[in-house]
Amino acid sequence: MLLSIVYDKFFIGGQWVNPSTQQVIAPINPSTEQPLGQVPEGVEADIDAGVAAARAAFDDPRGWSQWEPAQRAEAMLRLADEIDKRAEDFRARVSSQNGMPVAVASQLEIGYPSTVLRYYANLLKQTSFSEVRPGLLGGEVEVRRKAIGVVAAIVPWNFPQTLTMFKLAPALAAGCTLLIKPSPETVLDAYTLAEAIEAANLPAGVVNIVPADRDAGAHLVAHPQVDKVAFTGSTAAGRKIGEVCGRLLRPVTLELGGKSAAIVLDDADLNLDQIGQGLFGSTLLNNGQTCFLGTRVLAPKNRYQEVVDAFTAFAGSLKVGDAAAEDTLIGPMATARQRERVESYISQGKAAGGQITVGGGRPSDRDRGYFVEPTVFAGLDNSAVISQEEIFGPVLTIISYDSDDEAVRIANDSEFGLGGTVWTTDPERGAALARRVHTGTIGVNRYIPDPAAPFGGVKASGLGRELGPEGLNSYLEAQSIYL
Ligand code: NAD
Helix, strand or coil, X not given: CCCCEECCCEEECXXXXXXXXXXXXCCEEXXXXXXXXXXXXXXXXXXXXXXXXXXXXXXXXXXXXXXCHHHHHHHHHHHHHHHHHCHHHHXXXXXXXXXXXXXXXXXXXXXXXXXXXXXHHHHHHXXXXXXXXXXXXXXXXXXXXXXXXXXXEECCCCCHHHHHHHHHHHHHHHCCEEEEECCCCCCHHHHHHHHHHHHCCCCCCCEEECCECHHHHHHHHCCCCCCEEEEECCHHHHHHHHHHHHXXXXXXXXXXXXXXXXXECCCCCCCHHHHHXXXXXXXCHHHHCCCCCEEEEEEEHHHHHHXXXXXXXXXXXXXXXXXXXXXXXXXXXXXXXXHHHHHHHHXXXXXXXXXXXXXXXXXXXXXXXCCCCCEEEECCCCCCHHHHCCCCCCEEEEEEECCHHHHHHHHHCCXXXXXXXXXXXXXXXXXXXXXXXXXXXXXXXXXXXXXXXCECCEEXXXXXXXXXXXXXXXXXXXXXXXX
């Protein structure tokens, strides 16, 4: 279906403003390779206009940052309602741009972002932004927690609305203003968000949205009027952004790549009727294009073949198809480039001596679209390239281990440290083992980032945390007034 959605302005300062050039971004449907529409492409001048609007809104002495928290919470709840009203629009736009199956989008890109927004609106009711402490040297000290300022929010294409909201909700709660830069692959849903913000009547300039490529993104990161950068994306881009922020002494949150372990313990129940849904959500969700997935499956040596058979059956049972079809569980890779990358890793896995037990190619019944079959590799160890590097596609590697200690050692033998899971019939044993894994998050028999708890990674998976009260903290800075 050709949607052909066309926008010709940016949402800046509460208005629809003309772009500074004729350049456009034209997203492609990765299921059909058909064009979906177009939006203007932001360049440096447009980024400057967006930052100026966010700056003016932040510096307004009676503006958003100075509002009572309860007043901000009210506006955030209005926005959550406006987002929910547009659920169908978000679902269709996200799924047609990045290939996320609509069944997956319905659970993660729809409902979840407004849940995060409502969580932070409600958290404001329990949060104190100022306290007076007795000083040690006489007198008192007022300790305030002030909004950090203008936030540059840079988001990737894989969960465009959810990952935008991981930044937008706590930043709004703190009293910050933002310029959001969506990724060029997913721009249409960003316009739905702009329409929701307009309808919710947020003050002009509090949220500005300028879709642009990475060069304009780099301009935004280094912009002198920006106070904090919040980035989700690849580790390579995160390192560059971290370097710039280091030089500028600018606070930055980096949510980067991952190569998590799904540790199957020797007592695990491998009945797919019981665990299939949880396994899907933690190993192959969103066509494998999810940062926290446990794509290294660690299997006890004495049950190795059983685990390989279970994962082969599991991956082989997932319906591959057009992301718009309700029964699709695995859609296409988001772009042709992304498919090339995944296929190159499959070739490297084969060249290293890995055995493909299911998948490994393009589905024979699809002559269009950037599809890759769900693929399982057996017979490789943790040192293989495909065990170490993030593939960002539906490819799992099953690695054998001897003991729980060795499973922990292999799980931690990674450049990354974002997520992971432990599969066991003994949840206490699972939690004890999970505590030994060096990652920012991990689940026992399931994995769902909970808005109430901090989310983020260690090592090359990033710096700082989003979600939970910790997520709000990263948009605040302390000021001590010696009274
Ligand atoms: P990417 O890093 O290429 O791009 C992400 C965003 O950053 C895009 O908006 C892009 O335009 C922008 N960008 C790229 N380089 C930039 C620079 N130097 N300065 C400013 N902006 C820049 O990543 P991608 O291909 O869009 O996304 C996939 C990657 O994101 C995967 O590696 C995945 O693991 C990671 N990811 C991480 C998380 C997490 O929470 N840890 C979540 C989702 C995705």
